[in-house]
Amino acid sequence: MLLAAVTGAVVVSVVGYGTKPGDLLYASFYLAVCSVAWWAALRLPPGPARRPWLLVALAQTLWFAGDATELVNFYVFADVPSVGVADAFWLSGYPLMAVALTLMARRRAPGRLRSGVLDALAMTVAAAAAAWQFLIEPQLGQGYSMAETVVPVLYPIGDVVLLAAILFVALSPGARTAPTRLLLGAVLLYLLVDIGYNALPYVLDYSVVERIGPLILLGNAAVVAACLHPARAELTTPAEPTANLHPARVLFLGLALMTAPTLTLMHAGFGRAEIAALLATALCASFVLTRFTIAVREQERTQAQLAYQAQHDPLTGLANRAVLTGRLERQLSAPDASVAVLYLDLDGFKQINDEHGHEAGDAILTAVAARLSSTVRETDVVARLGGDEFVVLCPGLPAEEAAELAERVLQELAGPVAFRGVRLAIGASIGIAAHQGTRPCSTTALLREADTAMYEAKRRGRGTWVLGGTGAGSTAPHMAR
Template identity: 60%
Template sequence: MSRIGIWIFVAVAFVAAATEAYVYALPVGEVMHVATYTVLCGLAWWSALRLRRGRLPWLLIAACQTLWFAGDAYELLELHLVGATSAVGPADVFWLGGYPLLAVALALLARRRAAGGLRGSVVDALILTVAAAAVSWQFIMKPLTDGYTLAESTVPLLYPLADVVLLTAALVIALSPGTRTAPTRLLLAGVVCYLVMDLCWNVLPYLLSPEVFEPLGVLVLAGNALIVAAGLHPDRAELTTPGPAGGTLHPARIFFLGLALLTAPVLAIFTPQDMVGAVASAACALLVVVRFVNVSRAQERAQAQLAFQASCDPLTGLANRTALGAQLARTEPAPDAPVAVLYVDLDGFKQINDEYGHEAGDAVLRAVSGRLSSAVREGDLVARLGGDEFVLLCPGVPADEAVRLAERIITDVAWPVAYEGHDLVVGASIGIAGSTDDAAEGLLRSADAAMYEAKRLGRGRWVLSA
């Protein structure tokens, strides 16, 4: 469906819901409710079944809407056959059964959307949910337990509990990384409609007569329409497409997290507290500690990644020019501790790039990097300066051993590199500089000059600096 078509569909669905609210108590209102619900459930299943990938969350959403429709249909049938509806009955099984399906669907969408970056969003969602659960317990759930038997209060208690679970799943979606355009907003708006409707049905009976608040039940239809629209939207892939994690917390997120942390203490001041309030306070404190630990570890990983990027070549994983310079500055040749520097330049590398492309050249560079790393000892440094130039810094290696190492490298580098059915061959020209008393930084210049002399003499050879 096109983007314009999506908004036309939403507008029509809202007009139908508003009309139904107006004629809610009339027979025509019941007919409209059944007809509208049937169409929305059909569209929910159609939008889910036509997907080739990522179908499961949308199938769960369609199943949720179907269960809720079954609950409404049973209640209407009971009303017409018996003349009244039972306070607790089979309809509640259908209604309550839809909540976990919807929560699991939202969790699956969030998991695919976050791509490994979900931990912080989950902790933040749990902090907000604990605060909402504390408020819900104090003003909605607890009154349901006063003066009622366990059987009479159990089913009514399950609805606010289900709302808490649904709120958690919705917050994980809202706080997870990723793009938030029309599909995400439609999905979240649909969940908000469900939560607002349940809140109204839990609170307004204490304030208003049934004929005033019962028409608000059409908010379920509005929520269904919004979620179906999200599933039909041409950009719905954003709901499962991993997005980059945000670098900073949005100010609104910080505000609501702070508000959530203040909820339990404020409730303790203005309302009598019980074990639930103490548990909510402890849970919030524990979640804040978990969040702090996660942020600290993420910062440590980021610092380690920055340090790696500052000292390593991204293509080959070898040390880069900066790391080589730092190591040269720390290296001090001595009569009993000679230092050898080998400057390696590949022969024929430009022709491979020109003939087979830069991806082939990158494959050759990675292969040569592995061969150079295998040729040296543990403690020696292999660095890529850029392009097809490499440097080997070998402390404790005298000149004769450096020559043997160069001959081995020339042989190893000359082995073909397999790439997409082709054998790519390069050679190596190597300049060698060794010292027992000069500064190590000067060895790099001497090895560079010797490498150019090897190039001039015909390539594929080594030259020892005088």
């Protein structure tokens, strides 16, 4: 779609935008883009994730209706009013697109948009100030009628609203891959075209200015390409909180701070004193923003450390009980869930603690954690529940393969652990519980089944495994020698 729009824009530019063949080609490509926009939106399942794309398709359609109205006025009625129905269509598309983008931002970060909104508003206010000075204020007091004065002013206002909405999306937490970049690029193209139509006639002939019109095709196609992209869900799916104080974000905030003083001096004139004041303001803003960035980065590092500590066992670095139960709940909540749990309890650990001290016990626990992590699959989760109890969560692993994994774990743990020149013998008893999605199952029930199987393994002689619910188990114990 994007490639087709690029081709269309180039063809339109070559044939001649503003001529009848060029305008017909432009309208044909634009109609195709609108059709694909509706198809892309309607193929999504009904729900909150589809609503923004429906609004996007409606906005595209209104903009196309404005272009079509303008073409009819020109080629059929030979009369293009300075203000007319086409403007009503064009202006109606701005709030719809802005609402669509805002809905995406709210879906990405429900209840967590405060920092992004504040930063976006700061940048938007700066853009609004520039729009007022260069685009809006010159339109006022020119002796035009009320409609001829108000309508041209509404376009820069619409651009500012669109800018705020796309900044909400860009500055919200979550991934910023191709779909987000396509939307950002589309809105920037809209803004460039609108600014060009308003500002360039002061320095260029309008026959040259209108050549930028085909860029609209690229923007519209980029929006549709974002909806068709396989990763489009990133725009409407709640995202994990992220540390998002990117250097570019600080740079744009600094530019926003400098906008008002710069515009004021541009209006008053640049003398030596004014330039010195502007440079001093820029330096102060740079220092303050740098200090602010350092403070925020330190806070982010502290938060990351606290988050890690809240999710990991401090001795072994393994996941803790909270992480294990959370992952297991998500696995069991999936349709046709398939998951296995290995519940391990070390054999002879208390004796080692009593004879060699707690440091030896810590060495055993650390060694067991390392051996478990190196034995299981990358997709498995190894957790320490406390004391000498460990759990391995194995998504998508059937019971037979879980038993094979238990055998490998027992063999790996059977080797002695060296501690201060002493070889400490250690082993484990493993209980296995497997869920294949054939019946409802809770996290508590599955862990209880594995725990019960583990105690049965200990009763049978330790160094063994038992599959819960079946009584099957290893035939020979695996003990350190």
